[in-house]
Amino acid sequence: MSVPDTRSDDTTRERARRDEIDSSDLTMLGVAALAGPANVIMQLAMPAVGYGVYESRVDSGNLFRHPVKRTRTTLSYLAVAALGSPTDRKAYRRAVGRAHARVHSTPDSPVAYNAFDPVLQLWVAACLYKGWEDVQHIYGDPSIISEETYRAGAVMGTTLQVPAKMWPATRADFESYWQETVSTLEIDPPIREHLLAIARMEFAGPVVSLLGGWWSYIMTIGFLPEDFRDKMGVELAPWQQTVFDVHNAIVRSVVRHLPKPLQQFPFNALLADVRRRIRTGRPLV
Numbered sequence: 001m002s003v004p005d006t007r008s009d010d011t012t013r014e015r016a017r018r019d020e021i022d023s024s025d026l027t028m029l030g031v032a033a034l035a036g037p038a039n040v041i042m043q044l045a046m047p048a049v050g051y052g053v054y055e056s057r058v059d060s061g062n063l064f065r066h067p068v069k070r071t072r073t074t075l076s077y078l079a080v081a082a083l084g085s086p087t088d089r090k091a092y093r094r095a096v097g098r099a100h101a102r103v104h105s106t107p108d109s110p111v112a113y114n115a116f117d118p119v120l121q122l123w124v125a126a127c128l129y130k131g132w133e134d135v136q137h138i139y140g141d142p143s144i145i146s147e148e149t150y151r152a153g154a155v156m157g158t159t160l161q162v163p164a165k166m167w168p169a170t171r172a173d174f175e176s177y178w179q180e181t182v183s184t185l186e187i188d189p190p191i192r193e194h195l196l197a198i199a200r201m202e203f204a205g206p207v208v209s210l211l212g213g214w215w216s217y218i219m220t221i222g223f224l225p226e227d228f229r230d231k232m233g234v235e236l237a238p239w240q241q242t243v244f245d246v247h248n249a250i251v252r253s254v255v256r257h258l259p260k261p262l263q264q265f266p267f268n269a270l271l272a273d274v275r276r277r278i279r280t281g282r283p284l285v
Contacts, residue, residue, distance in 0.1 A: 026082045026152050027144060030265045031255055032135040033075060037216065038223035039131040041195045043124045045228060046181075048113035050191040052120070055109060058099050061285070064203045072270065073285045078128065079271040081159040083264075088274060089159045095284035096160060110188065118162045125157030125167075126178060132156075134223065139252050147171060187231050195232065218243050 044050035056062065063070040080092045100115035113120065132153060136142050147170060154167040168174040187195070197203065199220040200213040221229065221236050222244035229235055236244065255263060277284050 026132065026149060026155075027136070027140060028078070028082045028132075028264055028267045029135055029140050029255060030263065030267055031139050031251055032078075032131065033266070034219055034251075035131055035135055035223040036071075036074070037198050037220040038228075039127055040198060041220070041224060041232065042127040042130070042228055044191060044195060045185045045187050045231060046120065046123050047111045047186065047188065047191070048117070049120050049124060050187070050194075051105070051109055051111050052103050052113040052115060054191055054194055055105075056103050058102050061099055063198065067203045072273075075266065076270045076274050076284070077159070078156075079267040080274055081128075081155045083267060083271050084274070088271070088278070089155070091278050092274065092284055093160055099285050116161055118157075118166060121160050121162045122157050122166050123181060125154075125160075125162055126174070126181070128156040129153035129174075130178065131223075134225075138248055139255050150174065182227050185231060192232060196234075215243075219247075222248075 044053055060066060061070055061073070077092060077096070080088045084092070097116075103113075103115035105111065105113045115121075129150070133145055136145055150171045151167075154162075154164060157167060158164050168177045199217045201209045201216040202213070204212075218236065218240045221234050222241070224232070224234075261268060274284060276282075
């Protein structure tokens with residue numbers, strides 16, 4: 001008598017458990033989008049992630065060719081992971097999975113990578129969670145950072161292929177994972193130049209980069225943790241740091257007095273857009 005193969009059932013149950021993670025403790029502030037480019041630098045500092053993006057053959061996901069679409073899909077992922085339902089997460093995982101299927105290294109790639117690798121996805125998720133904490137410290141309410149919100153932060157990875165058991169069990173475990181991983185990171189020259197181009201908003205075209213690139217650079221490097229500044233070989237001049245600090249003080253005073261729907265914008269609007277796309281059969285990514 002043959003033994004039933006339960007691996008498929010186990011995988012289905014694992015995905016269902018991941019999608020059911022309660023993320024209601026995560027307060028998403030729309031102003032977090034300002035820290036997006038810095039978070040991208042953190043993610044791409046891992047060589048396999050950096051070259052995966054740099055060499056990607058998925059044209060529709062190329063920030064320099066489709067800046068609006070790429071920004072929308074990235075922020076929509078955060079909205080779905082933190083604010084969405086299990087149904088939203090399942091739909092977005094399928095959509096991202098179709099795009100990720102084409103993201104893998106070739107014999108000519110400097111490093112081996114595969115977008116489905118949960119180890120790489122864990123690092124990206126860790127950067128997203130770390131960014132969430134930083135934004136709470138700068139603009140939000142640091143007192144809400146707790147073991148509960150940390151556990152909810154697992155959705156940053158479990159919404160894709162990261163098994164829940166891979167997420168470090170406690171904040172202390174996360175900090176150990178973070179420090180150990182950061183100590184191994186190196187940013188190669190091609191990736192560094194690519195990331196500096198993002199910081200200067202070169203993906204938005206020469207006019208926008210000329211007018212707003214200086215401000216984007218200040219925001220990006222300002223949000224970047226010191227370890228990553230060292231790896232990038234960048235630092236803010238005193239006047240740039242002053243601009244960053246004054247900007248944050250003004251934005252913080254405004255954000256804290258906004259009603260919750262406006263605090264969450266554009267994430268709440270992006271989640272509504274994702275749900276419309278699901279209902280009407282339009283592409284999510």
